[in-house]
Amino acid sequence: MILIFKWVIFTFLIFFAEHILTFKGLNFNFSFLLIYIFVIKYFFPKTEQKKIAPSEALPVLFSSGIGLIEDLFQGIIGPAIISKTITGSLLIILVKQLFFHWTEIFKAFIILIFTVIDETIYSLIMVYFFNFNTEYIMLLKNFFIKGLINIPLALILTWRKP
């Protein structure tokens, strides 16, 4: 119960920060950090909480939930649910498959790539379904900036994990 309460507070704070902070008009993708931290903490818990085979459904549902919250803030339901679910699922596969490669540099690389994947899926849906016009080079540049900003934050928040 306390753990759930902690996560609710943490989620609220992350979304609060995502809404308040901007960098030269560019907003951040802190919500991916939530998924990343959840997956890492879920699959690499403290010794006393270790499960033999943790279920994958919970992190997937958590990713979708984060996507839903993000969509509610944007007023269009669906794009972030899909992008976050796919990104979360890919992250789960990666965490399970590449346990022994989990170094700090590898983690940084994963955070960057997955933030870009999340943003790309979201943008593709918005452009295709809602005919949003966009400058693709600038958009790609923004994805990388968001990914780069996420790296230090994620590394600090999951310090020495796994």
Add this chain to the structure above:
Amino acid sequence: MIKKTTILIITGICFVSFIIISYQSKGFFYFPKIHLYSFVSPLINIKNFFSEAFSLREENKRLKEQLYQLTLQQKSLEGLLEENKKLKNLLHLQERKKEIVTIGRVVRYGSGRFLKTFWIDKGSNHGVRTNMPVITLNGLAGKVIFTSSNFSEVLILTDPNFSVAVRVERTRAEGILTGSGTNCVLKYIPQVEDIVIGDRLITSGLDGIFPEGINVGVIKRVDKKRGLFKDIEVIPYQTDSKIEEVAIIKN
């Protein structure tokens, strides 16, 4: 690898989401936008109070200078206005006034993941409605795309999803101006039109959203490419990052 149940859950979520998206994109239903401003606004007000306190002295000095300049300009303009009025009366032309709904202060930039926007501290309680034009002293700044009781979101002129009907002041050629991310692009100007660098653009009022005669920008580059229309880049009078105070006018 991943379990079958998990794959089923992922597929299910994505499938349902795609159905919801396609219904929304066709306009069958909309979801209300939730915004954190009711929680955030006290913090932003505190932040704005401190930043304003520091900049007040400088602003006061600048405004005094501006006031003297404007007083001098006003003297010469009064005569011209009177003359213009008389000529319009002779031609039986009706004067169209731009009515200001409210003056708002920019509280923050962006929040949408896809659109270039800023938020102002005035909302539906102050008479602001969606699609109302937003201007600054320099010219057009954008249009209102979302309103809550005390805050409104404004789509910036340079966003690729923004468009406005404009007219070249010198030649009266009409086209559509859209944002390009950093600057703007003027579309649908035929190759035969005489457009040169430095030509000024004003709103034409033909789109039914923006009133006629608002300053929009200056032609920066004209390229003659193949096809029917010219490729024209425009620098807006109002740069994105320097918007502090705006006026919302009736459309």
